[in-house]
Amino acid sequence: MDMATTTSTATHTSLASVTLEVADPEAARRFYGAFGVDTYIRLRASETHSTGFRGFTLALTVSGPATVDGFVAAAVDAGAAVLKPATKSLWGYGGVVQAPDGTIWKIATSAKKDTGPATREIDEVVLLLGVEDVKATKQFYVSRGLSVAKSFGGKYAEFTPGQSSPVKLALYKRHALAKDLGVPADGTGSHRIALGSTAGSFTDPDGFTWEAAAPPAPTPS
Template structure:
């Protein structure tokens, strides 16, 4: 089964971005950084989610991100599905910080349980079929709105969302042009999906 080993974020200043991700989230090999000046405006069509065990951990990550220079898009708060908030890193990447729990069960930590890459796509059914044909197995599917793929052996999970719906979740306008500023590094052969998201073989991906 196809697995995502890491994602490469294309940023204007890799050194500054590296300091942010190390300070705010303590991320290591899951996130790679590459210098890029590719034009991009508005919503880039994806978000990354850090899923944790309790609200206190969401708050710890949220506060650390804001202290490190992130912009608040949605303050952390309870919702029907749990607890979470959204921030935008200085490089422009949007991060959802979330827990399915609404109650704390222990002291706050910044322990991350898993990461999810959510792609905002034009046609969920078409993209779902595209990815199934490339070795991803569907775990959950909600019609034409959302698809969650089964976790592979890599550290990141993949989900698909309608672009407009994902932008609403992130608290931004769905409008955007230019580069996604993202490359997905997997154990599959290189390809580009119907929405222009580029996948490359992890062994060939550039280091941060």
Template sequence: MASIENITLDVADTEAAELFYSTAFGLDTQIRLRASEAPTTGFRGFTLALTVAQPSTVNALIEAALDAGATTLKPAAKSFWGYSGVVQAPDGTIWKIATSAKKDTGPATKQIDEIVLLLGVADVIASKRFYVGQGLGVEKSFGRVYVEFAVGSSPVKLALYRRRALAKDLGLPPEGTGSHRVAICGEGVPFTDPDGFAWEATSPAAAPS
């Protein structure tokens, strides 16, 4: 399974979640939804990151998300790496909107350049080895801290980060139990990674209702 076709989020109310994602971020085929009441508490161990061109676009997307019902976890602010903010969707999924730019170079838009699924893992090296064994190629690697995989023409990139470091970056305690409430969908044989994240073969069952 060398690419991600979409990310499936398990949500309590598919209609409400579909409205949120189309209104807030303009997402369609990249994010699928399915009804689920699987128990989950605390940090679910992942975030979806939207990479954009400039700070005004970060602000525009965060404002749209808040207007659509999201809550703020970390207000947008400058950092060493650029400019970013974190919000939580009504279904509980955490979204980070970020840019490496620190100044605007044009008018504000809501254009998303890249979607990254960032998994918080217990052991970056072990998880990297596991995914290489599943056929994914490494695009960037920073030792035990961060790994990003090459996923070809996939609409969603995959990256790994230490779970505690990811939770801290999002402004959350790292503890959490129960379902991740996310599935990674693409072609190939289904499997589950060392941290319990499930990969599923793409099927019509993953589509929004």
């Protein structure tokens, strides 16, 4: 695979937040707290229509297989469905679950063996958008001021994360992403996700909505 790494000189825009639109925010808040990812996302009530694959996944990178198993078990105990059981592969170990609100989460590690006990630590969270044309969408984002960190031709692109966001943004082919997650690629209606932008509102070529980033919500006492 021919890998090209590109760095844009424009650094005015970055992903500042990820908001999931859910039918029941309180139930979703309980789920994500039990799952252990509540600090990475925001939630808001929405009844917008959506069927099938919503075109994205949130991926957790963790230290080892035992930690993958722990996050999968926590998600299932809190009400998630297993789309792909955690298993070994050529690249490591991982599994895929779907939250009760419909959001798909992938939990993975590049390690094939544990070098220590399981933890509840997350090394990285990546928002993968499934898009029809990676090159065209990458250029759209570059024109909006995002900086490309890695680019693998028309297959994958990753953007430099913003200082305030705990989530990294990346692009992947929609059909390839659906296949990786074990779901059909077809889907209609809302993506039911809103991305916080440091540089105003816009909508990308695949219909993902960016909004002016809101300040962080106060932490409940």
